[in-house]
Amino acid sequence: MPEERAGETAGMRRLRRRIDDLDRRIVELLNERTRLGLEVGSAKAEAGRRAVRDGDREREVLLRVAAANEGPLPQAELLAIYRRLIAATRRLQGAARRRGGSGDKLAE
Helix, strand or coil: CCCCCCCCCHHHHHHHHHHHHHHHHHHHHHHHHHHHHHHHHHHHHHCCCCCCCCHHHHHHHHHHHHHHCCCCCCHHHHHHHHHHHHHHHHHHHHHHHHHCCCCHHHHC
16 A cells, blocks of 8 residues: 655545556556457468558557547647557567567567
8 A cells, every 4th residue: 555645635545546546457458458469460470461560550540549539638648658559569569470479478
């Protein structure tokens, strides 16, 4: 349990606990998304697709995410997060290909 901070009210502690809970859920969802991305990478390799990067698909994802954003997170910040997420998944897909596997171990 985190220690109490000087000047922190009960309301602030409640809000921070909610943020902590959301952070745990976000991490779980990010890892689930990454595992699915690794499965997509394996499927691409099995289908004989040589390129790891699929620019059209990445643009579709970014457009869908941008359309879903109702704020208050600024669009540019959200898209930067997703670009990093996509790039990390792509790197893991490439590493899995080089190892000749699905990448499951890389995602753990």
